[in-house]
C-alpha cells in the first residue's frame with residue numbers, strides 16, 4: 600500500500616501510541632469467559648488543536664486542497680462538530696480561510712451546547728460560522744457557500760461532513776498500516792478493532808487499509824446515528840471506493856463491514872446514563888477522556904458487549920477517535936450525573 604503517491608501534507612503527531620488499558624480490562628473481567636484484554640489506539644492525540652480522527656483525514660484533504668491552489672476551506676458539521684474544529688485549525692495552520700456551516704441537528708437550546716466546547720474553539724481558530732436548522736440539505740448548503748466564496752474571487756475547497764470521502768479515508772488506511780506495524784513490533788495479536796462509526800470515513804478507511812494489506816483483523820463499528828443497514832451500506836461503498844483508489848477494489852468484501860447500531864440511544868448527539876457511565880468508567884480506570892457523541896457511545900457499546908461475553912479471550916483495540924473538547928458543550932447534561 601503506497602500512500603506517498605497521494606501527497607499528504609504532514610502535521611499530525613504520528614504514530615499515535617498503542618497502549619494497554621489494564622484497569623479497564625480488569626473492570627471488564629467479570630464476564631464468565633473473563634472478558635477481553637483492552638488496548639487503545641490514541642488517535643485523540645493526533646495534535647492539531649486538541650486532535651482527533653479528523654486530523655489524519657485532513658493530511659490527505661489539505662494535500663489535495665493545496666495542490667488545487669485553494670484559498671478557503673468550506674465544510675459542515677453538527678454544532679459540536681470535532682471535524683469542523685480540526686478543519687478550522689488546519690485552515691489556520693496553512694493560512695487559508697475557513698467557512699463552516701453548523702447544522703442544528705440535536706435541537707438543543709442549551710447555552711453550553713451552542714456556545715462552548717467546539718464552537719468556542721471554532722471561533723478562536725478564526726472560522727466563519729453560519730448555523731442552519733436540523734434537516735437542512737447540507738450538501739446543497741456547501742455548494743451555495745462555495746459559490747459565494749468563488750464570487751468573492753477566492754478558490755474554495757469543499758470538504759464533506761466528517762472529511763469522509765475517498766481522499767479523507769486514506770488517512771485511516773494509513774492508520775491501519777500504522778496499527779498493524781505497531782502490533783507486529785509489540786508481538787501483539789489483535790483480534791478486533793472497535794471504533795465509533797459516523798460519516799463512515801474512519802471505519803471505511805480502516806477496512807480498506809486492512810483489506811488491501813491482507814491483515815485479516817475484523818473491525819466493529821459502533822454506530823452513532825444511522826440504522827445498521829444504512830451505516831453498513833455507507834461504509835461498504837466508501838471502503839470499496841477507497842480500496843479502488845489504492846488499486847485493489849476487489850479486496851474489500853461486504854462481510855468485512857460490520858456495524859452495531861444498538862447503542863445510538865435516542866439519536867445523534869443525544870446522551871443517556873449509559874454513555875455517562877462509559878465516560879466515567881474510562882476516566883476513572885485509566886484516565887482516558889472520551890466524548891459524549893462518538894467515543895463515549897462506542898465505549899458504551901464496548902462495555903456492554905464485553906459484559907455479555909462478546910469479546911471473551913480477545914485482544915480488542917479501541918480506536919480513540921477523540922472529541923473530549925465537546926465535553927464542555929454538554930456540561931449541564933453531565934453535571935450531577937457522573938456518580
Ligand SMILES: *Cc1c(COP(=O)(O)O)cnc(C)c1O
Nearest residue numbers: 681797798799800801893920922
Ligand atoms: C467524526 C468523529 C467520529 C466518527 O468518524 P467518521 O469518520 O465520521 O465515521 C468519531 N469520533 C469522533 C470524536 C469524531 O469527531
